[in-house]
Amino acid sequence: MTLLTLPPDWGRCSHNIGNPTGINFGSAVTAGANNADGSAASVLSALAHDVEMLVIGISGFGNTSGAINPCTLLDILVDPAGGTSWSGTPLIEKLLVGGTYPVNLQSATVGVGAPPLWYFFPIWIPAGTSIGGQARTAHSSTITGRVVIWAYGENRNPGSWWCGRKVTSIGINASSSRGTDHTPAASSSYSSWASLGSPTTIDAYAYQWAAQGENDTDWQSTTPASASPYNFQFGVDSTQIGPILVKGITAGEVGTSFPTGPMFRHIPAGSQLQVRGAAFGVSPQVIDLAAYLCS
Amino acid sequence: MGVTLSAFGDVTHTVGTTDWSFTADQSGAASQTTSGVYQGFFDFSALATGDVFEVRCYEKVPTSGGAQRVVWSAFVTGVQSEPILATPALTLGVGFDWIVKKISGTDRAVTGRIARVGDIADIAYYQVGETVGTTEHSFITDTSGPDAATVPGVYEAFIDVNALAAGDVFELTLYETVASSSGTQRVVWKHVLTGPYSHPVLVLPSFIAGVGFDLTMKKISGTDRAINARIAKAV
Numbered sequence: 001m002t003l004l005t006l007p008p009d010w011g012r013c014s015h016n017i018g019n020p021t022g023i024n025f026g027s028a029v030t031a032g033a034n035n036a037d038g039s040a041a042s043v044l045s046a047l048a049h050d051v052e053m054l055v056i057g058i059s060g061f062g063n064t065s066g067a068i069n070p071c072t073l074l075d076i077l078v079d080p081a082g083g084t085s086w087s088g089t090p091l092i093e094k095l096l097v098g099g100t101y102p103v104n105l106q107s108a109t110v111g112v113g114a115p116p117l118w119y120f121f122p123i124w125i126p127a128g129t130s131i132g133g134q135a136r137t138a139h140s141s142t143i144t145g146r147v148v149i150w151a152y153g154e155n156r157n158p159g160s161w162w163c164g165r166k167v168t169s170i171g172i173n174a175s176s177s178r179g180t181d182h183t184p185a186a187s188s189s190y191s192s193w194a195s196l197g198s199p200t201t202i203d204a205y206a207y208q209w210a211a212q213g214e215n216d217t218d219w220q221s222t223t224p225a226s227a228s229p230y231n232f233q234f235g236v237d238s239t240q241i242g243p244i245l246v247k248g249i250t251a252g253e254v255g256t257s258f259p260t261g262p263m264f265r266h267i268p269a270g271s272q273l274q275v276r277g278a279a280f281g282v283s284p285q286v287i288d289l290a291a292y293l294c295s
Numbered sequence: 296m297g298v299t300l301s302a303f304g305d306v307t308h309t310v311g312t313t314d315w316s317f318t319a320d321q322s323g324a325a326s327q328t329t330s331g332v333y334q335g336f337f338d339f340s341a342l343a344t345g346d347v348f349e350v351r352c353y354e355k356v357p358t359s360g361g362a363q364r365v366v367w368s369a370f371v372t373g374v375q376s377e378p379i380l381a382t383p384a385l386t387l388g389v390g391f392d393w394i395v396k397k398i399s400g401t402d403r404a405v406t407g408r409i410a411r412v413g414d415i416a417d418i419a420y421y422q423v424g425e426t427v428g429t430t431e432h433s434f435i436t437d438t439s440g441p442d443a444a445t446v447p448g449v450y451e452a453f454i455d456v457n458a459l460a461a462g463d464v465f466e467l468t469l470y471e472t473v474a475s476s477s478g479t480q481r482v483v484w485k486h487v488l489t490g491p492y493s494h495p496v497l498v499l500p501s502f503i504a505g506v507g508f509d510l511t512m513k514k515i516s517g518t519d520r521a522i523n524a525r526i527a528k529a530v
Contacts, residue, residue: 154398
C-alpha cells in the first residue's frame with residue numbers, strides 16, 4: 001500500500017547570494033583570533049516569510065598557502081525583531097567550519113572543485129527574523145570567511161514537512177575552537193567507538209555530523225601526508241546512524257567534506273552519541289568531530 | 296453526523312491584503328461558534344506569476360476568554376496547475392474562521408467553500424488552564440500525569456503555548472495503550488517545544504483513542520508557564 005501524501009511546496013527561498021559580481025559570495029564573517037568571538041555580522045535581514053529549512057554554506061575559514069591553525073566555530077545568530085540585536089543564545093551554536101577552502105570561481109587554480117561546506121537544518125524561523133553569524137578561530141589572527149544561507153519557507157502543504165525549533169551542539173570545545181578529538185584507525189580500518197559529548201537531554205529528530213581537522217598548523221603534511229581521506233561513522237550503542245561523513249584534507253590548512261543533505265532520525269533523550277573513524281593512510285591525524293541535533 | 300458541503304462560504308471574492316473571512320463573507324476575521332469538523336476548499340486558479348496568498352484558520356483554545364489565534368496556515372504562490380487548496384479537516388467551534396489574504400502581487404478572485412461534519416460530541420471534552428513546570432502535567436485530569444483516559448473517541452487537541460519565551464523548552468507527550476486487555480500504556484510520540492512561538496496554538500492531528508491515553512506536558516528548562524489546552528471529541 002502506498003499512502004499518498006503531499007510533497008513540501010515552498011513558495012519562497014530567501015538568500016544572500018547577491019549578483020555574480022565577483023568571488024565574494026554571500027556575507028563576510030570575521031572570526032575572532034585566539035578562540036575569542038569576533039564581531040557579529042548580518043547575513044539575512046528581516047526575513048519576509050517563515051522558514052522551514054535552513055541551508056548554510058561556509059567557505060574561506062582556511063588557508064591554502066601557509067601554515068596556520070584554522071580551527072573555527074561559527075554561531076548562527078537571530079534577532080526576532082529583524083534588526084541586529086542578536087539573541088544571547090544563538091539559533092545554532094558552534095558549527096565546525098575551520099579549514100574550508102575559499103571559493104573562487106574566477107580562477108582555475110584556487111577553490112575550483114572545492115565547494116563550500118554545507119549544513120542542512122530543518123528548523124522553524126518566524127518571519128521578520130534577521131540572521132547573523134559570529135565566529136572564533138584558534139589562529140592567532142582573525143580569519144574572514146564567507147557564509148551563504150538559503151532559507152526556504154511559505155509551504156503550500158504545511159503538514160508535509162517536519163521542522164524543529166532547537167539545535168543542540170554535541171562535543172564542542174569552544175576554548176580551542178574545536179569539537180571532540182578522535183584518532184581514526186589506519187589503513188582503512190575503523191577505530192573503536194568513542195563517546196562524543198555527554199548523553200543527550202532532549203529528544204531529537206534530525207541531525208548533522210561534522211569533522212574539522214588537526215589541532216596544529218600542519219594539517220596535511222604531517223608524515224605521512226597520505227593519511228587522508230577519512231571516513232567517520234556516528235552512532236549510538238556502537239551502531240551507525242545515517243551516512244558516512246567523508247572528510248578530505250588535501251593541501252595546506254584546508255579540507256572538504258561530502259554534503260549529506262538533511263538527515264532525519266529519532267535520537268531519544270539520554271542517548272550517548274559515539275564516533276569512529278578510518279583513515280586511508282598509515283598514520284592518521286587527530287581530527288575533531290561534532291554533532292548537531294535538531295529538536 | 297451529517298455532512299454539509301456548504302456550511303460557510305461558497306462565495307467568490309476579490310482578495311487583497313486585508314483578511315477576508317470566508318465564513319462571514321466580510322473583511323476581517325469573524326468568530327464562529329457552531330462546532331463541527333470543518334474542511335476548507337479554496338480555488339486559486341486566478342493567480343498569476345508574482346502572486347502570493349495565504350490561507351489561515353483561526354480558532355480559540357479556552358472556551359472562555361481565549362484569544363483567537365492562527366491554528367493553521369498555508370501559502371499559495373504563483374500560477375497554479377493544481378489550483379484547489381484543500382485544508383486539513385479540523386474540529387472547530389469556540390471562535391473560528393477561515394480567511395484568505397494577499398501577501399504580494401495583484402488582488403485576485405478567490406472562491407472558497409467550507410464543508411462541515413456535525414454535530415460533534417464535545418468541543419471541549421477535556422480542558423485545562425494550568426501553570427506547567429518540571430512535573431509532567433496531564434491534560435486529561437489537570438493533575439500530575441500521565442493518567443489513563445478510557446473514554447473511546449476521535450480526539451483533536453489544541454494547545455496554546457503563547458506564554459513560552461526565549462529559553463523555555465517544554466515537552467509534549469501523547470500516550471496510549473495498544474492491548475485493550477491488560478496492556479501497558481506507552482509513549483506514542485513526543486514533541487519538543489521551544490519558545491517563543493509566533494503562531495502559538497499547536498494542533499495535534501485527530502487520533503482515535505480510549506484504551507488508556509493521555510496528553511501531557513512538562514518543562515525541560517526555562518520558566519514555569521501558563522498553558523491552555525483543550526481536547527475536542529468529534530465522536
